[in-house]
Amino acid sequence: MTKLAIILGVPIALLATIASLGVVVVDVREGGPDGNRIVVPVPLVFAQAALAVAPAVAPADKMRIPDEALEHVGLAREVLEALAAAPDGELVRVEERDELVVISKEGRSLRVRVSGERENVSVNVPLHLALQALPDEHGHIRTAALAGALGGVRFTDLVEVQDGNDHVRVWVW
Amino acid sequence: MRKSILAGVGLLALSVLPAATAAAQTGTAWLHVRVEEAKEASKVAVNLPMTVVEAVLKASPEMIEKHGKIHLGEEHGLKMADLRKIWKELAAVGDAELVTVESEDENVKVMRKGDLVQVFVDNKAKPGKDGKPVKGGEEVRVEVPVSLVDAFLSGEGEEGNIEAAVAELQKRRGDIVRVKDDDSNVRIWIDEQNTQSPAGK
Numbered sequence: 001m002t003k004l005a006i007i008l009g010v011p012i013a014l015l016a017t018i019a020s021l022g023v024v025v026v027d028v029r030e031g032g033p034d035g036n037r038i039v040v041p042v043p044l045v046f047a048q049a050a051l052a053v054a055p056a057v058a059p060a061d062k063m064r065i066p067d068e069a070l071e072h073v074g075l076a077r078e079v080l081e082a083l084a085a086a087p088d089g090e091l092v093r094v095e096e097r098d099e100l101v102v103i104s105k106e107g108r109s110l111r112v113r114v115s116g117e118r119e120n121v122s123v124n125v126p127l128h129l130a131l132q133a134l135p136d137e138h139g140h141i142r143t144a145a146l147a148g149a150l151g152g153v154r155f156t157d158l159v160e161v162q163d164g165n166d167h168v169r170v171w172v173w
Numbered sequence: 174m175r176k177s178i179l180a181g182v183g184l185l186a187l188s189v190l191p192a193a194t195a196a197a198q199t200g201t202a203w204l205h206v207r208v209e210e211a212k213e214a215s216k217v218a219v220n221l222p223m224t225v226v227e228a229v230l231k232a233s234p235e236m237i238e239k240h241g242k243i244h245l246g247e248e249h250g251l252k253m254a255d256l257r258k259i260w261k262e263l264a265a266v267g268d269a270e271l272v273t274v275e276s277e278d279e280n281v282k283v284m285r286k287g288d289l290v291q292v293f294v295d296n297k298a299k300p301g302k303d304g305k306p307v308k309g310g311e312e313v314r315v316e317v318p319v320s321l322v323d324a325f326l327s328g329e330g331e332e333g334n335i336e337a338a339v340a341e342l343q344k345r346r347g348d349i350v351r352v353k354d355d356d357s358n359v360r361i362w363i364d365e366q367n368t369q370s371p372a373g374k
Contacts, residue, residue, distance in 0.1 A: 074232050075229065078229070078232035079225060079229055079232070081228070082224045082225040082227070082228035083225055085224065086201070086222035086224055086225055087367060088367065089203065089220055089222070089367025089368060090218075090220055090367065090368050090369075091220055091221060092217075092218070092219050092220075093216070093217070093218040093369075094215070094216070094217050094218075095215060095216040095217075096215045097213075097214045097215075
């Protein structure tokens with residue numbers, strides 16, 4: 001009985017620990033009668049660990065943004081900070097014959113929604129994650145800060161794409 | 174039981190209603206841009222909190238120099254000192270029609286009315302072979318608050334003070350620019366709504 005408790009208890013406890021630290025779930029559903037469904041849960045802690053060790057294993061030039069992009073980082077940071085502090089609202093709406101694009105600020109996220117005749121896309125960008133994704137003043141991508149910020153996006157739908165009968169959803173649980 | 178549920182739903186709706194109204198009126202200045210193109214059947218609406226506009230202007234190195242000042246310089250044909258002098262003299266005149274240009278193609282009027290400088294440009298539609306007007310007419314209406322120009326000219330030397338101008342814009346409510354031609358409508362205005370409500374169109 002004790003053996004069974006250990007055999008079942010250890011993996012359950014391990015799964016519970018991983019789940020409590022967060023899981024990125026990629027859910028792909030293909031349309032049609034023969035459509036497959038693929039669900040890939042990636043523990044957030046794995047992604048955080050990968051980000052944390054990336055500077056040690058990746059070539060230095062790969063962890064740095066190009067100089068021409070670096071000069072716009074200051075502007076991006078100012079805009080993101082101002083947006084984070086701004087009240088909620090619809091920032092951009094583009095209505096065309098067959099497409100609607102809406103970018104809005106909702107709480108601490110920027111939401112981009114594209115609705116077409118066949119395709120619907122919804123992307124949620126947590127502002128604090130976007131801020132952490134910006135490189136430092138030397139252009140180096142701050143992977144450790146990014147890894148830390150990932151923990152703050154739990155229970156968030158990041159991407160949802162509906163293309164005809166196919167459906168892709170990425171969210172953090 | 175059903176009555177209780179209905180009462181509950183009613184109470185919930187009443188509690189949500191003020192919040193929904195408050196969501197549109199933010200108490201913060203918002204800059205709105207609306208572009209409508211009939212030919213393309215497209216409508217573009219941009220709503221930005223003035224704080225974001227200020228951040229963009231402050232952080233654009235090509236446009237704005239340090240401390241939110243912009244150089245005018247002689248390369249633009251007019252020294253800032255001359256501009257300040259002209260503006261000071263105009264301020265002393267009070268309400269007046271400052272510029273009127275009437276030509277075959279275009280009427281331009283620049284006037285000061287109260288606390289606004291108004292610029293009206295009417296590009297006339299060119300007549301076709303049969304004498305009837307064909308497409309090509311355009312109406313431009315620009316309203317600039319006097320205080321905004323004052324703020325912009327408050328810089329020193331050859332610099333315009335963008336920071337002060339943006340601070341002044343934060344106080345402005347109403348239309349700034351309207352451009353209307355055969356195919357498109359452009360409107361830029363400031364209010365405290367976080368969306369472009371039908372009333373604001």
